[in-house]
Amino acid sequence: MKRRSFVNQSVVGIALATGLASWSPTGAAAPAPTPARKGRLRQSVCRWCFGSWPLERLCSVASELGLGSVELLAPDEWAVASKHGLTCAVASPMASNPIHKGWNRAENHEAMLRELDERLALCVSAGVPKQIVFSGNRSGLSDAEGLRVCAAGLREAVKLAEKHGSSLVMELLNSKVDHGDYQCDRTAWGADLVQAVGSDRFSLLYDIYHMQIMEGDVIRTIRTHHQAVGHYHTAGNPGRNEIDDTQELNYKAICEAIVETGFKGFLGQEFIPRRDPLQSLTEAVAICDV
Secondary structure, X not given: OOHHHHHHHHHHHHHHHOOOOOOOOOOOOOOOOOOOOOOOOEEEEEHHHHOOOOHHHHHHHHHHOOOOEEEOEOHHXXXXXXXXXXXXXXXXXXXXXXXXXXXXXXXHHHHHHHHXXXXXXXXXXXXXXXXXXXXXXXXXXXXXXXHHHHHHHHHHHHHHHHHXXXXXXXXXXXXXXOOOOEOOOOHXXXXXXXXXXXXXXXXXXXXXXXXXXXXXXXXXHHHHHHHHEEEEEEOOOOOOOOOOOOOOOOHHHHHHHHHHOOOOOEEEEOOOOOOOHHHHHHHHHHHHOO
């Protein structure tokens, strides 16, 4: 059998077996039933990980898999998700707040607050519940001072979130492999920041992959700090790829622990597929459907 025919037939078989009968190698679509899900944990998928697919296709697949969101979309992409009955659980980063330049520098606050006011107005009008924010890199700043400055700026930011009826999440990222010198790289530091800000409009985006690299002990950490967490991300470690048995994290157990905390937000699939993206995403959704 030629490689192209084999791949096409294999993927179609996967699609049919998992309820994705509307997908075909040629892109043709027909109505298909949504797979039955336990629904105890709402799931999303991050746009950037599936950049080889048109957004329309990703939204169509997400809808058929029973997901509720395609996230990290820019404002001009939100309508595509909405057309497929999806929300964007977390809006894409703002231009004034890239990962390395964030709330830990007072000189950044004015520009970020100005853009945040505009962005949150758009979020609310489109039904996008959360905006992602970043601490920025240390660049010699102590963790205590970085926390103080972040908290000062974010107290002003949550006033805007309150005004618009939206929320903010700061992502926990590893500074060991992917984001050297990033300050919000430990769960305890992030939880202290949440406490210092003191608003239910601000919480953490707990990225399981990143925190496995930085500190491990994922389930115990989630149980200890779950009240500070407003969103979760997945990916396999090492490699940031599929969350199957080729990597070290037990995602079924992790997701059970998340559900047991009473979490009502979204868990976003943020792995980079090495294999067929449709198969990998289908399997990831099933793994986390606990």
